[in-house]
Amino acid sequence: MSTQINGNAYPELVLKKALDREAQAEHVLKINGIDGGNPVRSGTASIHIRVLDANDNVPVFSQRVYKASVPENSAIGTVIAKLNATDSDEGVYGEITYSFSHLSDKMGGVIEINSLSGEVRLAGVIDYEEASTHELDVQAKDGGGQASHCKLVIDVIDVNDNKPMIEIKSASANVVENSKPGTMIALINIYDLDTGSSGRVTCTIPDDVPFKFVSEVKNYYMLVTDGILDRELQPEYNITVTATDAGSPSLSSVKVLTIVVTDINDNLPTFTQSEYNANILENQPVGTFVMKVKAEDIDDGSNAKVLYQLSKDTKSEVSSFITINSDTGRTLHITPL
Template sequence: ATCMLPFELLLSNPLQFFRVEVALEDINDHSPVFPEERVTFDITERSDPGSHFPLEGARDLDIGSNTVQAYSISPENQYFSISYGTRSTGKKYLELVLEKPLDREEHAEMSFSLIAVDGGSPPRTGTTEVEIVILDVNDNPPIFTQEEYIGEVLENMPEGSVVLTVLATDQDSGVYGEISYQFSQAVGQTESAFLIDAISGEIRITKPLDYEAAQSHELSVRARDGGGLSAICKVLVAVVDVNDNAPEVVVSSFSSPLPEDTAPGTVVALFTVRDRDSGANGKISCGLEDQLFFSLRPAYKNYYELVTVSALDREETARYILRVTAADAGSPPLTSTQTFTVDISDVNDNAPVFNQTSYTMYVRENNVPTVFVGAVSA
C-alpha cells in the first residue's frame, strides 16, 4: 500500500551522503476490470434457492477507498442476487446467489450485467456480461481438494517442468462428472508462463522463471464439469532464487592521477556493490589484491572507499594497477572484478644533486678565450 521511490544523493569535495525517499499517493485513475468480458454459467434447473456460484472479482490497480467497493446487477431480476465480502480467512469472495427455483421450460437462458464500483470521487465502474444457460439434472458442482494450492519452483528449472497438480472432484456420474481445468486470465497478463493440462490438472512452466522479475505468481484455476458447473481455486507459485547474478561494481567517483605528495587516508575512488539475487546469493564481500599503499574501507551501506594508506613516490612507482574483487556468498560463489589504474603525478620534491661533491680542472696559462676547461653534471 505504500509506494516509495528511494535514491541516494552523493556530493563530493567534501564527500557527503543523503538518503531521499519520495512517497507516491494514489489517485482514482483506474477503473475496475473484470478478468473476462463475458461469463457463462450452465445451471441445472434443480439447483436449490440459496445456491452460490463463484465469480472472479474485478481488479482495480488503485488502493484503499479507490479500489472496488461494491457490486450490483443490472437489470435486477427475481432469480439472482449478488453476494460479496471477505471471509474469516481474509479471502475476498464474489458469488451469484440463486433466489428462487429455475424452470428451463419457462426460461432456457437469461443474461444481465454485473457492475463493479470503486470508492473514488467520482466513482469508476467496470462491467462484465453474465449469461445463464439453464440445464437439466446436473446438481453437483466440482469441488477442489484445496481452496488454495501453494508450490515452489527454482528459477532455473527448464521449460516443461511440473509445478504442481490441482484436483477437483464431482459426485455426479457420466458427462456431468467429467471435469476439465483451465486458467482464468489475470488482468494485464499477456503471455502466461504456465500451462495447465485440461484433463489431469497438471501445471507446468512454459519458460524459465526469473526471481528478480517476479518472486511469486498468482494463478486462478477453474474446474468445470460436463454440465457447466464450475469451481475456482487459487494457485500461488513461489519462485526460489538461485545464484544466477554476479555482483556488480558501480563506480561513483575516481581520481587519477594522484600527486605523489597525497596524504595517507585520501579517498581515491568511491564505489558501490550490488547483487540482484537475494539471501546469501546476494550477500557481497569485497577484497583488494595485496597492496601496501592502498586499502578498502566501508563507507555507507554497500559503498566502499579506496584510500591511500602510506606516502607515494612517483620516482619509485609511477602507476598502480588496483583490482577490486566482489564475491557473493552463493554456492558456488560468483565474482566480478573492477580495475582501477592510478597514475602518480610528479611534484618538485627532489633537489638537484651533483654527480661529484667537488671537481678539479686544469687550464694552461695564456689560453685563448672560450677554450674548453671541463664540465659539471647534476
C-alpha cells in the first residue's frame, strides 16, 4: 500500500496476519523503489522488524501428574520431587513461580515448595499412620498472571516405628486352684499400627507357667490354664506377656498380668505331734491346765481355721473329766481326780 503526498509515494507496511514472536522473533524485509524514467532506475532498502513479546503463553508442566515417595519420619529438608514448568514467553512473562493450591495448614507445616526452582522438600515430620498418600495441587504462574496446574501424588513409605499394643479386654484376677485345664483367665488383643511385616505380631508368655495362649480370632489371644494349679505351692503368678512384630529391626511391648490362685479346702489339719502325753496330780482343782495341743492347716482363710474337739472314740471316763478349748487347743480338767 502507498500514499501519494505532493507527488511523492509513501509506502505503508501493514500486517496481513498476526505475528508470533515464539515462532519468529525477527523479520527482515527488502523494499524496492522503481522510478518511471527510461531507462528505469531503482533503489532498495532493508526493513528489520523485531516482534515484541506479549503474554500469550501459559506455563506448561513437563508432566500433568508427578508421583513421588518418601519414607515416613525422613529428615526435615529431604527432597521429595522437583517439578518443572516452562513458558515460551520472554522476560517477566517467562518467569515462573511455583506454589501449592489449597494446601491445608497441617500439610503446610509438613511439605514446602521452592517458589523459584519447583523443588519440593519436607518441612516437618511426615507420618504414614496419619496418611499413607497425599495428593497436592501445584500451580505455576508467570509474571503476567497466566497460570497452569499439575498434581503431585506423594506415597508415604511405612517404616517400623510403632511398638505392638497389648490390650487386656477381659481378665479374672483370681483363679480357683482346682480349675480344669482350659479355663479362660484373660482375653488379650494385640495390634500394631504399622503395615506389612512390621504390622505382623506374635504374642508369647514364658514356658515355665501352667498357662498357655489359644488364638481362634486374628490378633486375639485367650490365656487359659494348662496344668494343675496348687495354691499351697504357688499362690500367685506374674505372667509376662510379650508382643513382638516382624519388622526389621523388630519392636516389642511387654505387659505383666498378675493372677492370684484362690484356695479350696483340699488339705487336712495336721497335728504337730502324732501323740501327746501329760501327767496331772490328783486332787487338782477344776480348771487346772493339763496341756495344749496344736494342729496346722496349710489352706488359706477360713479353710485354714482349726477347731478342736475330743474325738467320739475317747473313753467316756476320760471325756468326763477333760475338756478342750475348741479355738486354742488348751485342755483342762473339769472334775476332781
